[in-house]
Amino acid sequence: MSILIGIIGKPNVGKSTFFSALTENPVEIADYPFTTIESNKGVTYIRAKCPETELGKKCKPNFGKCVNGTRLVPVELIDVAGLVPGAHEGKGLGNKFLDDLRRADGFIQVVDSTGSLDQNGNNIGRGKFDPLEDAEFVHNEIVLWLANIISDGLVRNLRKLESEGGKLDSIIYEKISGLGIDPKDVSSAVKNAGIPSNLKNWDDQVTIRLAEEIIRTSKPRIIVASKADKIDQSEASKLRERNAHVASGDFELVLRKAAKASLIDYFPGDTTFKIIDETKLNNAQKNALNRVREFMDCNGGTRTQEAIEDLVYKVLGMIVVYPVEDENHWTDKNGNILPDAILLRRGSTAIDLAYKVHSDLGDRFIRAINGRTKRALGRDYVLEDGDVIKIIASR
Numbered sequence: 026m027s028i029l030i031g032i033i034g035k036p037n038v039g040k041s042t043f044f045s046a047l048t049e050n051p052v053e054i055a056d057y058p059f060t061t062i063e064s065n066k067g068v069t070y071i072r073a074k075c076p077e078t079e080l081g082k083k084c085k086p087n088f089g090k091c092v093n094g095t096r097l098v099p100v101e102l103i104d105v106a107g108l109v110p111g112a113h114e115g116k117g118l119g120n121k122f123l124d125d126l127r128r129a130d131g132f133i134q135v136v137d138s139t140g141s142l143d144q145n146g147n148n149i150g151r152g153k154f155d156p157l158e159d160a161e162f163v164h165n166e167i168v169l170w171l172a173n174i175i176s177d178g179l180v181r182n183l184r185k186l187e188s189e190g191g192k193l194d195s196i197i198y199e200k201i202s203g204l205g206i207d208p209k210d211v212s213s214a215v216k217n218a219g220i221p222s223n224l225k226n227w228d229d230q231v232t233i234r235l236a237e238e239i240i241r242t243s244k245p246r247i248i249v250a251s252k253a254d255k256i257d258q259s260e261a262s263k264l265r266e267r268n269a270h271v272a273s274g275d276f277e278l279v280l281r282k283a284a285k286a287s288l289i290d291y292f293p294g295d296t297t298f299k300i301i302d303e304t305k306l307n308n309a310q311k312n313a314l315n316r317v318r319e320f321m322d323c324n325g326g327t328r329t330q331e332a333i334e335d336l337v338y339k340v341l342g343m344i345v346v347y348p349v350e351d352e353n354h355w356t357d358k359n360g361n362i363l364p365d366a367i368l369l370r371r372g373s374t375a376i377d378l379a380y381k382v383h384s385d386l387g388d389r390f391i392r393a394i395n396g397r398t399k400r401a402l403g404r405d406y407v408l409e410d411g412d413v414i415k416i417i418a419s420r
């Protein structure tokens with residue numbers, strides 16, 4: 026039910042570290058390329074303002090939790106093997122593992138802010154490589170992967186379309202139906218990809234243009250320049266100017282572990298932390314935490330939590346909606362307050378929410394009720410961030 030974000034990038038840039046920091050799952054991390062072979066899957070949480078504060082009562086989330094009115098909404102993450110140029114032709118580990126990303130709603134591409142790794146993830150010395158250079162080839166490999174999926178059986182499909190008629194949009198949509206892409210996005214990509222009016226003139230470049238359009242609109246990406254604890258402020262601001270999120274996955278990992286061990290008070294996304302009891306720390310721990318604090322002071326936190334929240338809220342344009350069964354008490358049928366927090370794209374309607382909760386609820390939808398105003402809402406009501414909604418369905 027939750028959304029899925031894929032963590033991608035060339036080998037050795039810090040993808041698994043970033044994943045582990047966000048999900049608190051221990052995974053293999055090492056300073057050489059292709060440490061990760063099988064994908065790692067986990068759950069992270071993004072912050073939202075919980076309507077419980079308006080009720081003055083504690084909510085009871087089915088998933089995630091709520092801390093002082095900050096609701097933690099689950100988001101699935103998947104960390105895959107490193108991508109190298111030519112992966113679609115089988116270079117490196119090839120791109121078979123990209124199939125694990127089929128259902129992804131968006132991507133976080135991790136790059137190495139220190140510019141020390143060549144395209145295959147081998148260390149060639151500090152600053153020898155433009156940290157953002159991989160952005161383009163990684164994007165191309167994803168596009169070529171999708172183009173391969175579209176190409177499969179395409180000649181036959183196009184021939185059939187010419188002889189029997191039908192809609193190109195529907196054919197393309199069917200081919201990529203496992204990718205969780207909105208049919209509207211497919212139609213607009215078909216429109217914008219410069220498809221020749223005579224389908225006999227369709228060549229590989231057309232397929233690539235179509236794949237590019239689809240990826241651009243339906244699988245957006247942000248760039249995270251990680252390992253930023255190893256660069257100076259002028260390098261960091263240059264990367265920021267080029268739209269990268271400058272972050273340290275490693276420092277976030279340190280903070281999460283220290284918080285779990287009750288050594289510090291730290292809430293993911295905070296711009297600082299508090300040591301609980303100085304006497305419990307050895308010198309190495311004190312030094313490590315001092316370095317983390319210095320980084321946070323300069324950068325406004327480790328910027329790890331912020332990166333994923335930026336992708337979900339700003340780039341993907343998601344809002345959080347709270348479906349309830351009792352519009353007066355904001356509970357489910359067992360009396361649990363605000364049990365679910367659901368992420369939906371901005372512009373989603375009451376009927377979209379009904380289908381997201383349960384396909385049956387969508388099929389039997391009669392109307393919705395706004396939990397705040399108690400007004401009846403039709404199926405086309407456009408949801409707002411933080412809405413509390415009851416759905417009324419036929420029996």
Ligand SMILES: Nc1nc2c(ncn2[C@@H]2O[C@H](COP(=O)(O)OP(=O)(O)OP(=O)(O)O)[C@@H](O)[C@H]2O)c(=O)[nH]1
Nearest residue numbers: 036037038039040041042059060061107252274275
């Ligand atoms: N200083 C610092 N080191 C980091 C950071 N993130 C990762 N590293 C180090 O970089 C190396 C590679 O990290 P991984 O997380 O395994 O990288 P990956 O991208 O998953 O690598 P592959 O699975 O091989 O593609 C390890 O030695 C990490 O400890 C960071 O934010 N700061």
Ligand SMILES: [Mg+2]
Nearest residue numbers: 040041060061
């Ligand atoms: Mg890895």
